[in-house]
Amino acid sequence: MNTATVRSVVEQPWAQNVGFEQLCAADRPSHRPTTIGRRASQGDLLTLRRFGWSVSDDTSLNGCGRRIRKGDVGTPGEILKRTVMCRRKWLCPTCGHREAVVQASKWGRELRHWSAGGGSLALLTLTQTHCADDTLSDLWDRADHGWTRLTAGSGWKRVRDTYGLSRYLRVLEVVHHHLSGWNPHVHAVLYLSNPATASQLADLKHTLATRFIDGLQERGGSAAFSGQDLRLITAGTEGAVASYCFKGTTPYCSRDGSRSPIKILADIDATGEGLPLWQEFTGTAYRRTQLSRSHGEWTR
Ligand SMILES: [Zn+2]
DSSP states (O other), X not given: OOOOOOSOGGGSHHHHHTTHHHHHHOOOOTTSOOHHHHHOOHHHHHHHHHHHHHTOOOHHHHTTTOEEESSOTTSGGGGOEEEOOOOOTTTOHHHHHHHHHHXXXXXXXXXXXXXXXXXXXXXXXXXXXXXXXXXXXHXXXXXXXXXXXXXXXXXXXXXXXXXXXXXXXXXXXXXXXTTTEEEEEEEEEEEESSOOOHHHHHHHHHHHHHHHHHHHHHTTOOOOGGGOEEEEOOTTOHHHHHHHHTGGGSOOBOTTOOBOHHHHHHHHHHHSOOHHHHHHHHHHHTTOOOEEEOSSOSOO
């Protein structure tokens, strides 16, 4: 059994490969294009989308990219055309990439706005112990339940009041490694009303990790504290952090071999191997939520 390491998130090879450490420390100009925008070729995505149709029974995928008439026959819109998008961001290479770019841009702007208004931001990453024998469905259920447990009840309100936590943005990301299996994990940006000291940040991390791990254990899972991470987001890196959080629906692969689902699809196209993995993902991802955020604002 190959169990995932319990090193800090930023010490893990996949995190180092995507520049997790630099992401939070570098002073990048916010007007640069996102890494997502620079990385993917539209031609490759269109080719991959066509391949995806050939290995799927989902008819809505097959219609993605069709040009249809905008208006009824006999109306002014008759001569106008629009493109139909399937919007299956987990399963469709072009819609997944488009969604990643759109969301990263939108949330990058919002994060910059929060920083400019004097608030602080922190990036929380929550992982769980996993191995190649675990099904994606079980691990995904546990990650979702862990987050639900973290954000439930009067204890959650106390956390918000104590640490000046005003909002959150949570993104669920799935990667797979050939040795340690599926790894659904959580990235969440926390909006803090006031600058947090190192001591407050450590306390907050411990509190959030405890609540998340309690949720995992309720569903038969587990995690080590060293597998969780909370760090302040440096002003000027908000756009890069947003791109990082939303990369999960793009053909992403770290140097250690952790692959996003769309990258798995691309590798099947290239090698002909790995179809059962893709089928497990498509059977599990149906109607799963990638993005959630708090409603309203608790403090400011
Ligand atoms: Zn699509």
